[in-house]
Every structure is written in structure tokens, then in C-alpha cells.
Amino acid sequence: MKRRSTPAKKAVIELLKSSGTALSQEMIEAQITEKMDRVTIYRVLNSFCEDGITHRILSDEGKYYFALCSGCEEDKHNHEHFHFRCLECQKVECLPQPVIVNLPEGYIQGNTTGWVTGYCNNCN
Amino acid sequence: MKRRSTPAKKAVIELLKSSGTALSQEMIEAQITEKMDRVTIYRVLNSFCEDGITHRILSDEGKYYFALCSGCEEDKHNHEHFHFRCLECQKVECLPQPVIVNLPEGYIQGNTTGWVTGYCNNCN
DNA sequence: GTATTATTGCAATATAATTGCATTAGTAAA
DNA sequence: TTTACTAATGCAATTATATTGCAATAATAC
Ligand SMILES: [Mn+2]
Ligand SMILES: [Mn+2]
Ligand SMILES: [Zn+2]
Ligand SMILES: [Zn+2]
Numbered sequence: 001m002k003r004r005s006t007p008a009k010k011a012v013i014e015l016l017k018s019s020g021t022a023l024s025q026e027m028i029e030a031q032i033t034e035k036m037d038r039v040t041i042y043r044v045l046n047s048f049c050e051d052g053i054t055h056r057i058l059s060d061e062g063k064y065y066f067a068l069c070s071g072c073e074e075d076k077h078n079h080e081h082f083h084f085r086c087l088e089c090q091k092v093e094c095l096p097q098p099v100i101v102n103l104p105e106g107y108i109q110g111n112t113t114g115w116v117t118g119y120c121n122n123c124n
Numbered sequence: 125m126k127r128r129s130t131p132a133k134k135a136v137i138e139l140l141k142s143s144g145t146a147l148s149q150e151m152i153e154a155q156i157t158e159k160m161d162r163v164t165i166y167r168v169l170n171s172f173c174e175d176g177i178t179h180r181i182l183s184d185e186g187k188y189y190f191a192l193c194s195g196c197e198e199d200k201h202n203h204e205h206f207h208f209r210c211l212e213c214q215k216v217e218c219l220p221q222p223v224i225v226n227l228p229e230g231y232i233q234g235n236t237t238g239w240v241t242g243y244c245n246n247c248n
Numbered sequence: 249g250t251a252t253t254a255t256t257g258c259a260a261t262a263t264a265a266t267t268g269c270a271t272t273a274g275t276a277a278a
Numbered sequence: 279t280t281t282a283c284t285a286a287t288g289c290a291a292t293t294a295t296a297t298t299g300c301a302a303t304a305a306t307a308c
Contacts, residue, residue, distance in 0.1 A: 249308100250307105250308085251306105251307090251308085252305100252306085252307085252308100253304100253305090253306095254303105254304085254305075254306095255302105255303080255304075255305085256301105256302080256303070256304090257300105257301095257302085257303095258299105258300095258301100258302105259298105259299090259300095260297105260298080260299080260300105261296105261297080261298070261299090262295100262296080262297070262298085263294100263295085263296085263297095264293100264294085264295090265292105265293080265294085266291105266292080266293070266294095267290105267291080267292070267293085268289105268290090268291080268292090269288105269289095269290095269291105270287105270288095270289100271286105271287080271288085271289105272285100272286080272287070272288095273284100273285085273286075273287090274283105274284090274285075274286085275282100275283090275284095275285095276281105276282090276283085277280105277281085277282085277283100278279100278280085278281075278282090
């Protein structure tokens with residue numbers, strides 16, 4: 001027995017699915033109806049990341065956002081796309097565009113991350 | 125009288141110049157000879173950012189790095205380039221390549237940031 | 249139903265950075 | 279040179295996010 005199905009996990013997954021955006025612990029705590037501790041939210045989210053169900057990105061304001069993986073295969077993940085954060089409604093979302101960069105001669109590339117802030121179509 | 129010239133400021137600027145890389149408070153504290161408080165380093169660095177002498181970027185490990193501005197004009201700054209962090213020697217540097225991204229229809233673009241980790245030419 | 253152990257809640261801790269406040273020390277004016 | 283003004287500093291305390299320890303709870307296999 002590895003992972004167990006719990007009300008907390010179901011509620012968090014549902015919220016992520018219905019929002020269609022990336023959410024921080026803070027946002028989840030504010031929006032979720034299921035009663036659960038702050039720490040439980042973090043632990044649930046981190047377990048999802050370990051299981052490859054979500055990915056986690058640190059925003060330029062210093063908070064982690066969690067988004068459902070899409071287009072990731074079991075053992076071949078790809079989260080190297082840009083993330084957008086709306087300065088008005090605070091919405092964070094994964095953008096389809098991959099982050100591509102060219103390193104100087106002799107460098108070996110590991111991971112890449114990219115952020116864009118601005119105003120979404122609703123807040124524009 | 126606005127800003128004053130102090131030993132702390134001179135020492136930090138010198139270190140940034142001689143290193144040629146972006147440095148965190150922690151790195152500066154470890155390398156600087158001038159005796160100064162941790163908080164002073166943060167305050168000096170933040171004042172440099174306010175004055176447009178340096179720019180500050182939050183890395184994917186959650187620490188701020190400070191780099192001298194180059195190619196910035198008095199009132200026209202541009203720090204939207206990729207930043208590289210070496211997983212071996214911890215060096216962080218500004219890359220010349222600008223971060224370019226296309227937002228969906230109706231979105232307004234604000235700032236962009238980009239990070240790449242990997243191994244530098246020395247650690248490769 | 250029972251045993252096993254993953255999950256949870258709550259308090260405590262970790263990590264990075266900022267703030268409050270009294271003291272020190274640049275700088276411009278006298 | 280001396281004085282007045284206030285920017286800069288040191289140290290302690292605080293803020294902001296996230297993680298860890300541990301006892302209690304509850305999901306799941308048998
Ligand atoms: Mn994924
Ligand atoms: Mn600049
Ligand atoms: Zn918006
Ligand atoms: Zn290196």
C-alpha cells in the first residue's frame with residue numbers, strides 16, 4: 001500500500017481541475033470548502049508532485065504555485081514552459097510556449113524556467 | 125543630500141565588480157573582508173537596486189541574487205535576460221539572451237524572467 | 249473485524265528577508 | 279573647523295513561506 005485516497009486529496013485535485021489554473025497553498029486554503037490544515041495542503045500538493053500529477057513553480061514573488069500536469073507521460077515529464085501571472089486577478093497559468101535558451105560554449109544545460117507577468121484577457 | 129558613500133557600499137560594489145557574477149547576500153557575507161552586518165548587506169544591495177546600479181532576481185531555489193546593471197540607461201532599464209546558475213560551483217550569471225514570450229490574445233505583457241540551471245564551462 | 253501504516257492536525261522549526269530603534273558617522277552649511 | 283542634519287549601521291525582533299516532529303486518526307489489505 002502506497003498512497004491512500006482521502007477527502008483532502010480529492011478536494012485539492014478537484015479544485016485544481018475546476019480552476020484550470022496554477023494555485024498556491026494560500027489560494028487553495030481560501031477557496032476550498034473541505035476543512036483541512038494548511039500543512040495538509042502543502043503535503044498533499046507535494047505528494048502530487050512526487051507522483052507526477054502536478055508540478056511546482058516558484059514565482060517571482062516568492063510563492064510556490066502548483067499546476068496539474070498535462071501532456072506529461074509517466075516517466076517523461078516536461079514542465080519547461082512559461083508561466084503567466086496576472087497582476088490584477090493574481091491568476092497564474094501555464095503557457096504552451098516552451099522556455100528555450102542557448103548557453104555559452106562549454107556549458108551544459110539543466111532545467112529552465114520562465115515567468116511573465118502582466119494582465120490577462122479578463123483584467124485587460 | 126540623498127545617498128552617502130560608505131565603506132560598506134564601496135566594498136559591496138567592488139566585490140560585485142571583481143566577481144563579474146551575480147551574488148546573493150550569503151555569498152557576499154562569505155567573501156567580503158569589510159566587517160558588516162547581514163542586514164547592512166541587504167540594505168546596501170536594495171539601495172543599489174533603487175538607484176538602478178544593480179538588479180535583483182529571485183532564483184528557483186528561493187534566494188535573491190544581485191547583479192550589476194550593464195547596458196542599462198538612466199531611466200531605461202532592461203533586465204529581461206536569462207540568468208544561469210551552476211549546480212556545481214553555484215555561480216550565477218546574467219546571460220545576454222533576452223527572455224521572449226508570446227502571450228495569448230488579449231493579454232498584456234509586463235515583465236519577464238528566465239532561469240537556466242546546469243554546469244558552467246569550468247565545472248563541466 | 250483487525251492489523252498496518254499512510255495521512256492528518258497542531259506546535260515547533262527552518263530559511264530568507266525586512267523592520268524598529270537607538271547609535272554612529274557622512275556631508276553640507278556656518 | 280565646528281556644528282547640525284539625517285543617511286547609514288548594528289542588533290534584536292518580526293514577517294513571510296514552507297517544512298518537520300509527533301501523537302492521533304483513518305484508509306486499506308487481509
Ligand atoms: Mn508534468
Ligand atoms: Mn539594470
Ligand atoms: Zn487577471
Ligand atoms: Zn560552475
